[in-house]
Amino acid sequence: MDNLGAGYVLQVRLEIRCLSTACNWALRGCLLVCVLAFLASVAQLVAAQPAPPAPQARFVVVLDAAHGGNDTGGRLANGQLEKNFTLAMSARLRSLLAARGIQVVTTRDSDATVEPDKRAEIANHAAAHACLSLHASQSGSGVYLFASSLAPADPTRFPAWKTAQAAWVTRSIKLAGVLNAALLNAGMSVTLSRTSVPAMDSMTCPAVAVEITPELNAKHDTIAGLDNKDYQARVAAALAAALLEWRTEDRQP
């Protein structure tokens, strides 16, 4: 009797174990089906929604106020130093561009010495869409725009530091053309040329050196000197308008 009772208990236990294993497999199957159904519904939702618009690339302008610190630059009218004039123009232009939603990076914000290579480094790290190197001189008339005199070259993966601008010269000349048009629209005398200025030849962005000189008439009498605030404002406004135009052209496919 005891043997029969023990055999019965063993059989019951075996049946319970089989049932629990079957239940486990069934539960796992249900879980898998649920996960697959969830993924399918999410995929349908994603496919049904319209694609979000791609974020527009930021438009960065580098303003390089030439000279600074020990490097005073030229001496302008009324004893003003070129380094102070370029810094003031940089600040004025920066505020105009910032008001128009353009991100501005400056190579210096104070009377500090910044080496030419450092200026180029700042411009290259900013991945700028335009770089204006601001200069001033007492000789000449109106505004002079200079692109690099390097011969245009194809872009390379590792450009030489001293001639990095060669791959951007064509774009720099185009930027100079846009600046020229804006300054002419503002009624200024503009001279386009090409030159070799330290820092600019190492920049990997469209770069133009802007040299502002007094405004003279045909008889070489001064209409507006460099210390004329209205003249400074007109030049800055024309440059800002040109950079807005450049942004529009830059974003066109």
Added chain:
Amino acid sequence: MIPRYQIYLFTFLLLASLAMGAALWHLRGRAHQRLLAGQDSAPTSAPAVAPAEQAALLVANDSDGSILTQLHSLPLPADPGARARAVLGKLLDLYAAPDATHPVPGGANSVMQVFLLPAPEIAGAVPVAGKPKFADSRTAVILPRESRSVTPVSPSQDAQQTGPLLAVVNLTGKFAATHPSGIETEMLTVLSICGTLRSNLPRVTQVRFLVDGQQRATLAGHADLTRTFLTSDLLTTEEVQP
């Protein structure tokens, strides 16, 4: 008691010493006379005055940013280096004049030397159509740091060789320090110097600048003087009489 032979010997030696001293004094005097005769600086032949020739100077004008050719008559030496220095001296004299179209103080004395060397080949310095002034290249140019290591081209060498030349213009520090500051005015000075060298020494295809014998970053804060300027693609300029 001194032996007699010793007295004779001493007397003989004393006389011999005096005689030798006198001979030495006499020879010294003759040597001095010979030395003075060798340093005679009296002119033995009349100095050769170089004949006046027409030199084409490319003169800059600040009012319109132009560079125009002017013909001037001035004595030009046969030696190419001296010739180059003479034409540049005349050019800078024009700039130092009170009524200069491109006023730069300094004058002819601002050019210390002009060295002419065989031009090194520069990779990638191909003139490009539409480029207004100069092509640029900084590669493969090794400039002697000191004038001692420069081998100037002599007239005889010049006659034998026909290859392109690199002109190294050594300016004074005073010229650079007093030069008006500005991109346009500095580039006009540099371009007019390059163009004048090219006009009068057609074999000069490259120009480099030193200031007080040393390489300098810029002329007066703007124009890059570390590069080699190519004269081959200078703008064609209008020729005018002064």
